Amino acid sequence: MKFGILVKESPYNNQAFDSVYHFVNAAIEMGHEIIGIFFYDDAVYAGNKYLEPPQGDRNIKSYMDTLKSKGVRLVICVAAGKRRGVTQDTVNESAEISGLGQLLELSIESDRLVTF
Amino acid sequence: MKFGILVKESPYNNQAFDSVYHFVNAAIEMGHEIIGIFFYDDAVYAGNKYLEPPQGDRNIKSYMDTLKSKGVRLVICVAAGKRRGVTQDTVNESAEISGLGQLLELSIESDRLVTF
């Protein structure tokens, strides 16, 4: 099946992005296709390249890099990102910045859209 | 009176920092002293210098600058900030980065500590 993912919650305040990470890894292992993860609302903070988590703590940036290395598109909403300081200048290289049209495309092209 | 402020919520996701802004302005106008605002948890995102809010929208950066111009210390927690990518390299010039000891000092030196 083809999955699209929408994540809305802040990566450190909430467990949501952790859940996305584990869900997506499981889906890929099972042979499903993830056509993209769309980061909206406070979730765009996951795309900041300056994150420096303490040792032994969750590492959001390495989660992003791992997902990217598995071929998953990581799309940061341009409008939500701009407002919050996640822009072309500050975005993690594993992620890309694009518009809300990408979320619509996920809704159309996926068999299932899952929100976290 | 001397007030200390603790703000914990994300500036865009929540109204909390807006409430801080209006509360602090009112307190200063009334002749009270604000000995500092401590940004913790997701509130540290308010200290990011890259914010570019759309026209006509709330402007968190200009709120920070206004508070600073009124002599209010804006303290971003170093540990919470590092985790979230708000560091010496990315912090708004109106804010300063410091440790949790500053929050303790606010608790001790203020007549009232208010959490938002």
Add this chain to the structure above:
Amino acid sequence: MGDQKTKIMFICSTAPYGTIYEQEAIEAMIMFSSYEQDISVAFIGDGVFSLKKGQDPSLLNIKNFTQTYLVIKDDFEVSHLYVEKESLKERGLDESDLITEVEVLDRNVLRQKMDEMKALLPF
């Protein structure tokens, strides 16, 4: 994207201003509507407060983004604005308290609409 329109529903269940979800939901609705799909918006729970008449957030320096709902069907081709009847009642509101014309539906009927959707977007 094929010929058939995709049915997508925004489920708005959060109050305005206290959090940003409803404001960014509207930004998404506006963008979606330019792609000629079949977009509907369901207001349930605290989401119904977004449609309350008389909102004036000027004292908070926040713009009244809910005004967009006045034109969202005509200017942005959103197909339906549904409001759950039970949520209105629980909040002491009725249709006359709302800023624009909507389809007030029983929860059961709204649930049937949800079943027709390809994707549900909760905000």
Add this chain to the structure above:
Amino acid sequence: MGDQKTKIMFICSTAPYGTIYEQEAIEAMIMFSSYEQDISVAFIGDGVFSLKKGQDPSLLNIKNFTQTYLVIKDDFEVSHLYVEKESLKERGLDESDLITEVEVLDRNVLRQKMDEMKALLPF
């Protein structure tokens, strides 16, 4: 900072892992305790879940930060760990479910402790 110790209470009312509040509250407690003030911690509501025995977040790649409570009184000189009795009961828990020794208090008694505090820090 003067001779008199300042009485400060952390009010922990959030469950662990789902949100970061409890983890960052502990980081603050540890830092505070090195300044020789009078620090207490009250667990109310979902905060009591932080003290539940048997937590193992390894499948989530999250560290079990609540282990800090095992040593917080001895190593970090936090004066009191209070747990609200009513919150335990509502969640089907009792003292034997908790990872460390605490003072279980009736809500009324805990409220009296709050009245003695200079500052209340809700997390």
Add this chain to the structure above:
Amino acid sequence: MLHIVKRSPYESSALNDSLKYIREKDILLLTEDGIYSAKKGGKFENLIKGVLQNNKVFCLVADVKARGISESELIENVSLIDYKGFVEKVCDHNPVTWG
């Protein structure tokens, strides 16, 4: 003690949590989405009326206006205050914020 409630009572336990700790002479201050608690005809009308028998209840006027709640839609004896009033209440009472 000043109990500050800023979340909607329909989606958060904050109002209920605060009421467990409210005592004589305490004040309940509703801000942000918390002001919906004080709407006439809403689910929490009786709860707030009960609080009003022993305690004063205030709503922040900027938050009430933002959300389109007119004065006549507020439960009787709930008072409106501005940010300066908020500051005054904090001067008078040690604040605790719920939710």
Add this chain to the structure above:
Amino acid sequence: MLHIVKRSPYESSALNDSLKYIREKDILLLTEDGIYSAKKGGKFENLIKGVLQNNKVFCLVADVKARGISESELIENVSLIDYKGFVEKVCDHNPVTWG
């Protein structure tokens, strides 16, 4: 429909909101802090038992273990699934996330 509830029922209305929309053949999936809903002896035990009469209820095992809830502490007939099970449920049912 797959109803995903990720907030604690003690502090959020998400569980209750989901149950207003649950119908025959729907599934309730408890994740993150939502898993506290399924704890034996807790305030929501009867509510969940009621749901179980008509619907299947699942808890994400990683979230249950993280929070120190043993299998014997879960309400009877609530089933544990891992992330792959979660993926399977989403394949079978259109998901909606509450709260």
